[in-house]
Amino acid sequence: MTKQDFRIVGKSVKRDDVIEKVTGEGKYTGDYHMPGMLFGKIKRSEIAHAKIKSIDVSKALAYPGVKAVLTHHDVPRVLHYGSPHPRSASCTKDQYILDDRVRFWGEGVAAVAATSEEIADEALDLIEVEYEPLPGVYDIDTAQLPDAPLIHDVGPGGNLVIPPVHVERGDVDKGFAEADLILEGEFAGGRPTPTYMEPNVCVADWDGSNKLTFWTSTQTSFMVRGALAEVLGLPLNKVRVLVDHMGGGFGAKQDLFQHEFLCALLAKKCRRPVKMEFTRRETFVAGRSRHPFKLWLKQGFRKDGTLVAREMKVVFESGAYGSHSPGVTNVGTASATSLYRCDNVRLNGRAVYTNTPIAGAYRGYGVVQTYYALDIQMDEAAEKLGIDPAEMRLRNAVREGDIAPSGHPIIGHGLESCISHGVEAFNWAAKKGAPDRLVAGRPSARKGYGIGCEMHGSSAYPGIKEQGNATVKMNEDGSITLLTGAAGLGTGAHTALAQIVAEELGVTFSSVSVVHGDTDVVPWDIGAFASHTTYMVGTAAKMAAAELRARVLVRAAEKLQEKAENLEMVDGIITVTGKPGTSLTILEAMGPSRGIPAEHLIATGSYMPTKSYSFGAHFVEVEVDTETGIIECKKVMPVHDVGKIIHPIAAQGQVEGGVQQGIGHTLTENYVIDTSNGRSLNAGLVDYKMPLSMDMPDIETVLLEAAPDPGGPWGAKGIGEDPIIAIGPAIANAVYDAIGVRFHHYPITPEDVLNGLRAKQKDGANAGL
Amino acid sequence: MRRFEYHAPNSLEEVSGLLTSLGDGAFILAGGTDLLVEIRERLRTVKHLVDIKKVPGLSGITCSAAQGLRFGAMTTAGELAAHPGLAQLYPNLYDALCALASIQVRNRATVIGNICRASPSADTIPPLVADGASIETWHPDGARIIPLAEFFTGPGRSVLRAGEIATAITVPPPQPGSYRAYIKHGRRKAMELATVGVAVSLDTKDGICTAARIALGAVGPVVLRAPQAEALLVGTRLDPKTVTSAAQQAMLECTPISNVRSSADYRREMVGVLTRRAVQQVLEVAA
Known part of the structure; x- marks a missing residue:
């Protein structure tokens, strides 16, 4: 933090993937083709809530070009999470790969693999499904009625996804008693979806040793590996997940999707690679949206604008499955402890199932919803009290030492x-x-x-205790390879990580290349989400680079017969403080010579962050x-x-x-x-x-x-x-x-x-x- | 995308023969900007595509103050918008063309495709209807010239018979003292289907309105004229009060529906606002 003179960090260096992206040479999952590859498609329900009475696939199986059809009779029946975060605070296992029941219009009921996408698509019409309709729930209010139809038989009861989240600080009643102005309002929000450019796509291929190789457009390749292995009953070293370029995710590509399991199972059944790619329509019905919400907010203010009490109740609509509702409800609810400082808060957050498409993670993760309400009511208070809206915010803005939603003090x-x-x-x-x-x-x-104002945490702490890892290698020509499990959604994260490594190590930016997106090769990573890649993985990369740098300087010190602490390395040139003219290149210091191999230089950084805002x-x-x-x-x-x-x-x-x-x-x-x-x-x-x-x-x-x-x-x-x-x-x-x-x-x-x-x-x- | 057979005939006779013999599942492919999306999204079941790009005589634009406008079935929206004189002589059509989808789509989409798709929200239809355009068709039993206002029978439907092909559009030359405007209303500035589209064409002499044609898009099963509103304008000096009552009358003459894009009430209200604004725009140009 004390460093003043940056050579690479803080500069808009050219992204390493620019050329391949503009020329179209960058490989996205959809670009992978393999000999003998089949194409998978999903039959989707045309009713929002029903039991499947019968499902007849005989005509589809007989259709020329169709190689396999899977229904709930043919797949492992393992109850699993939609959101595969390990040991996440409060995930609810509520999904099967295919169930004998559908819970939203568009849910998959069967999957087909065929020799072309067109044949697979046509075969869907030949699958005959007989449904026994169940009463449905399509909005937040109905879902909470005492006699509402129940969508799941797991969970804490009613249509709740998780037990209500309750956050209380200070004395709210006392706060309101001291208020000169009390405002109360109801708020609500629609169902935006992330609409990433690249529709969900995956390719599954099994080899002769029963190992699954799985290319998929995901933000969380290690989570995909974990969930696939768990549900399919495989050890982690028998599932290899790969992702190179991605056309966006915005949070939604953190889930383990139904089609990903089905693609792997179709490939296994056919003993051939299978590709599954969503249509744009499927990215809506089978994708993940932001949670629609309803919110009630009451706040008390003193005449000078000071906030003295806040009470909030929010209900998030989860759709048919839990997905990220536990996280969104916790983060969204807790976020209202802050932004505008208030000693007395009482917050209640709920998530409810409805028979609608699944809401998941989406940039802003519950906070978009709650801060919309906080910031509009702040404006209303400013007007009522005759205070300029910006001044009103400045008076109440969270600051150094205030306790953040995560429970630790705000910095700065x-x-x-x-x-x-x-x-x-x-x-x-x-x-x-x-x-x-x-x-x-x-x-x-x-x-x-x-x-409008906002604050947002980097990392999902304390909901998830995260870990970022990086491995930095020096090759025998002095070039550097960074191995990271962080996905590249298109944000330029890998460029930032390479900048951090180059800066810390003391080499040029162009001498650092990045390897990512292969779970068999790169260090474990929790995934690219929660605004944490630069913050968390960046720190891990910096730690690894620092260790490598120290080892380089020790070796150089031997060669120069100097003390390592007297050496500097800038742009790969090692110099001695106070001795101009004495220098070594990194290659001279580290490279092979006279038949002696270069030193094996590899360093790893592992970092478990708390949270920054x-x-x-x-x-x-x-x-x-x-x-x-x-x-x-x-x-x-x-x-x-x-x-x-x-x-x-x-x-x-x-x-x-x-x-x-x-x-x-x-x-x-x-x-x-x-x-x-x-x-x-x-x-x-x-x-x-x-x-x-x-x-x-x-x-x-x-x-x-x-x-x-x-x-x-x-x-x-x-x-x-x-x-x-x-x-x-x-x-x-x-x-x-x-x-x-x-x-x-x-x-x-x-x-x-x-x-x-x-x-x-x-x-x-x-x-x- | 579902599979279909592709045909590329070389003459109108062949096109017509294929459409007749292949029946309901056969569709003409010109620009394909709407059709291919509909196939991909399974909104239309297509067994055969009959591509007319190899048929001679379907391209070409003539545009002059003396002769008016004529363009063929293969004329793209982009081509027509860029044609010399079009923006000056038919600013309403020009605005409609420039409001259609995006530059990329306009370089591919044909204007006659936009018309034959017979969507009530099609951008090019209201200005052409308001300007009294006609559509030329070919059929082995004989060619026809059909006033565009009589061409549409419902959403996606027209008076075209089996095997009949739209070949060209003609628009009469603009008369001295005539003015025209088209205003599209949508939530976005590009890649948008009109929530409401209003075209107004007025003939004036010595400051008096001698004829008025108002065409309303996306507020009925077909693009509608508003004859009573038009009648209120004729014979007046188009003073603000008259224009307001004509706009209010136009609101009564449309039959909008409610859907995910908008409610019927909002569409009706916009017919009032846009009709008034279109007349105002015309008056500003006239002044």
Whole structure:
């Protein structure tokens, strides 16, 4: 952390995978083809909740080109987790590979392997399934009714996925008694899905020794290995999971999916490689969305804006299976202890099953939902108390020493720095103070300004005790190979790790190459999620590089007949402090000579982090058309504290992508399920509306190194999830600033805006009477 | 994607013969930007694709103030939008073309494909209907020229008979004192299906509206005209009050549905807003 002079870290070096990506040579799972490979497809249920009375595959099996069909009669019946995190706090085992019951519309009931994708697809129509319909539950409220149909016979009872999460600090009743202002509100959010560019895909191949090689687009290759081995009854060294490039995951590709088991089993049955690739439609029905939610929030404030009490109840909709609901409920609920400091909090979080597609992990992991409510109510309080919204946040911002959601003290003043910096750079006071909200040339439009804040942890501690590992090898020519189990979702994580190794070791960036994504080769890794790769694996890589460097300097010291502590290594050149002119190249120090092999140099770093928190404040300008109800996000200034910036362009890319997804959540994206029968109404990109390049606002990202965390390399903290959190409430608050209508839900549709304006007008008219 | 047979005939006779003999499962392939997606997503069962790219005489654009506009079945949206004079003479059609999908799709999608798909939300239909366009068809029993306003019979349906092929679109030349506009309403700025689309074409003389044609997209089973709203405009100086009442009248003349894209009420309300805005846009150009 004390290092001042960086040669590689902090610079936007060229990513090592740029050329192969732009030329199309980068290999994604879908690019793998093998001789004799078959294609798998899944027959999906057309009813949301039912028992399977019978399933007849005889016609499908007889169809030319079909090699195998699997139903619940043919696969191991092992109850397993959807989310395969080992020993995760509270996972519920609630899934079979195939069951004699379906719990959501689109759940797989059978799988086909055939000689072409087309034949496999056509054979699906020949499978005859007879269902005995069961009463379904399609929304949060119905799921919680005492007489609601039950979706699972495991779990704590009712349709609860886990026992309710309860967090209490201080004395909430006393807090409310001391409050000058108490606000209470209900909030809700839709069902955005991550819509990664690369649909889920895997290829399974068994060899003669009964070993499974499995290529799959996953963020958590070791978790996939573990769950496959457990369910298929294999030792870990008989399952090899491979992933090279990935077209995004955003959290959702942390689950072990039904198709992954089925692909492996089809390949085993046919003794041939099998590929399974989702259609875009399947990424909706069989993918993982964010949890829809309902939330009640009550907070008490003093006249000066100080928060004195907070009470929150949140219910997350898990869909048909538990997946990440335990984690999301714990993290989302606990997150409301913080952001805005409050000594007295009482929080209750639940997750409920419904007969809808599965909600899983998605960037922002429960925090998107709870902070949407916290930050909108903070705006309401500011208005009621006559305090500027930014000033109100500054007064309440979490700071050094406050107890974080994870239970340990916050380090530094990151959030305050983000707010203060943004207030200046965005010219907040002048904009908010403008006499009107008119837009030149658009008589029906109004502009508005809003702020939203966030904090998010790097690593899933304390829910999961994580571990990051790295192995750094020096080859006999002095080049360096980093072996890491961290997946590359497309974020540039491997580039950042190589930068960290090069910086710590004292070699050039180009001399470091990265090997990843092969569970038989690279060190174990928990997976790429929880904004922890740079923070946790980066530290492990730095530890390994430091050890290697020490060994190089010892060897060089012998050759130079100097003390190792007097040596410096920069760009692979070793020099002696105070003795200009004396130097060795790394190759001279370490390389083979006169028939003597080079020293075998390999070092490993293993790091079990606690948690750091990154902070952000988003400043937003919107324009609202009061006749069409369309909200346009015109300008965003995201200000983020990341402790130490490793690669500025990659960090900025994370921020811009998060802003884009956050705008989508707040304004246009919602995967809609018909609440009368559980069917999907927009499972495709025609009617699921992600914002595209032309919809994007002007984004001016500001990255701060305000509160470095000693747990990360040179103080670096995560940036992956943070940018999606604050943008939502910032937009909602800006809409209020523009038209005076408060929204407590997302997405805020044009129709909502018009209805809101009408309601406001009516209220105004009534008040006038 | 499901399997289908691919045919590439060389003449209209062959195309027609194939469509007739292959029956319901046969579809014409021109740009394919909609059809292939529908096949892939299993929205349409296709047994045969009859590719018309090898058929001569289906391309070419003529566009002039004297003769009006004529383009063939293979004309892409991108090609037509870029054609000299089109943006000046038919700014409504130009705006509709530029609002269609994305640049990449427009370089492949044919305008007549967009029309023959007969979606009520198709961007190019409202301006062409408002401008009195006709569609030319070929059939062994004889060619026809059908006013576009009479071409559609429902979502995805038209008056085309089995074996009949749309070959060209013609649009009358713009009259002096005539003005036109198209406004598309959607949640996104590109790659969007219209929630509502409104085209207004007005003829004026000495500041008086002599004829008005309002075409409403995505608010009925086919693109609708709003004759009573049009009648309110004719004979007036298009003062704000008249325009507002015509817009309100147009709201009454549409028959929208509710679906995942929008509610019927919202669509109806947007017909009012967009009709007024389209007339205003016309007046701004006229001024």
